């Protein structure tokens with residue numbers, strides 16, 4: 001599988017209606033409930049005698065929970081249903097009671113081994129109301145394992161927004177297709193592991209709302225050098241970064257670029273950062289700049305501009321010169337702060353990929369930083385449309401948007417990446433991919449994937465430095481195909 005697809009609540013609802021019209025009433029819910037019951041049974045050490053509490057809302061999400069509870073009750077579980085709504089799915093409640101399940105008060109939650117969250121699914125609107133919110137908090141405070149039905153209640157299925165209380169699940173059993181909100185933070189952080197139940201929806205689904213590249217998807221997009229290649233044909237990336245004050249950004253961006261497969265890296269910058277890049281990376285070709293001009297740098301297939309550049313006149317001129325070139329350009333960090341003062345700079349014929357975090361995007365678009373964090377998807381889409389460029393929004397879930405395509409969500413990030421300098425490494429990696437011929441959309445999404453994977457490899461559960469993330473990029477590329485360094489030595493069997 002090369003791609004994971006996810007859909008908005010409206011897309012799912014239309015597909016379900018089309019499918020439901022061809023099936024006897026109740027068929028879909030029974031399919032959903034039997035998948036849910038199987039997933040719950042897998043989580044329990046023993047179904048017989050286990051204590052299961054169902055949190056049942058007033059809609060069909062509650063219906064799923066009740067029918068699954070009936071299956072577990074028939075297998076000997078002690079199933080109690082806490083009814084949260086003014087209405088309850090009657091046929092589901094009847095099935096549960098027939099199987100020996102009972103209705104219980106809110107106190108039951110604390111003593112459960114397994115809590116099934118059937119409060120709300122794709123029919124939810126706004127923050128959870130009482131008593132739903134209270135029950136969500138009770139589930140989170142309880143010792144029992146929490147399984148969310150379709151989406152964790154309190155997470156908006158279409159955006160991942162969390163407006164108030166929300167259920168924190170160990171497992172989310174989602175029906176028919178993944179929901180967008182399960183892949184995008186903050187929602188993704190509430191979902192736990194995601195298990196997809198096939199209810200026969202695939203043929204009725206439209207194009208996805210968001211996608212996430214898998215390992216195979218990234219591997220298939222990375223160019224591999226053929227026998228006839230040379231360093232120029234593999235792609236030359238130019239890095240215009242660093243200043244006398246911020247030298248490290250230049251070293252880190254060049255490091256990321258060198259590790260991500262470009263045939264050559266050209267660095268252009270003032271004397272101090274240039275000396276440090278030369279000392280750390282003898283592989284890079286260095287042009288020390290006296291003037292903010294790239295005329296003497298030589299041909300490149302893509303530019304990275306911005307990390308550690310400062311925001312003075314010199315830096316502004318350099319950013320403008322780079323953007324005036326005809327090759328793809330990645331703009332990051334101070335480059336973005338400069339562009340924020342006049343976004344007309346971004347209007348050019350060549351492709352542009354920008355890589356802001358929420359604060360930088362806020363300066364570019366005028367939206368509030370917190371607003372962007374809470375609604376990453378809507379804001380990255382709006383920015384791509386408004387600015388006419390590919391936007392990679394960094395953060396707990398990195399998202400990449402380009403007009404006319406589904407937003408790509410990156411699933412490899414780790415909180416250990418929240419460390420100084422890691423953004424400079426990402427710009428080097430993605431710039432290197434641009435120079436190798438990937439589009440801004442692919443360079444951004446594959447770059448974010450490799451960056452996250454490299455960080456996981458470098459961190460191994462402990463703090464990391466940005467330089468270590470760059471070092472681990474080749475290991476991440478190898479891991480894409482499950483190969484080890486040894487496998488590559490074994491290729492040489494005849495030598």
Ligand SMILES: NC(=O)C1=CN([C@@H]2O[C@H](COP(=O)(O)OP(=O)(O)OC[C@H]3O[C@@H](n4cnc5c(N)ncnc54)[C@H](O)[C@@H]3O)[C@@H](O)[C@H]2O)[C@@H](O)CC1
Pocket residue numbers: 016017020028029030032033057058059060061062064085119120121122123124125126127128129130132149150151175199
């Ligand atoms: N439609 C179908 O064919 C299928 C639906 N399925 C299940 O049905 C769910 C959707 O069911 P519904 O459309 O009935 O909607 P939900 O059960 O998701 O929620 C709607 C109910 O919740 C209440 N509600 C909405 N927002 C609330 C809030 N903020 N606080 C408290 N209560 C709130 C509403 O008053 C309404 O009664 C899916 O998520 C899935 O679990 C599955 O059984 C698969 C088949």
Ligand SMILES: [K+]
Pocket residue numbers: 061117118119120121148149150151152153
């Ligand atoms: K739910």
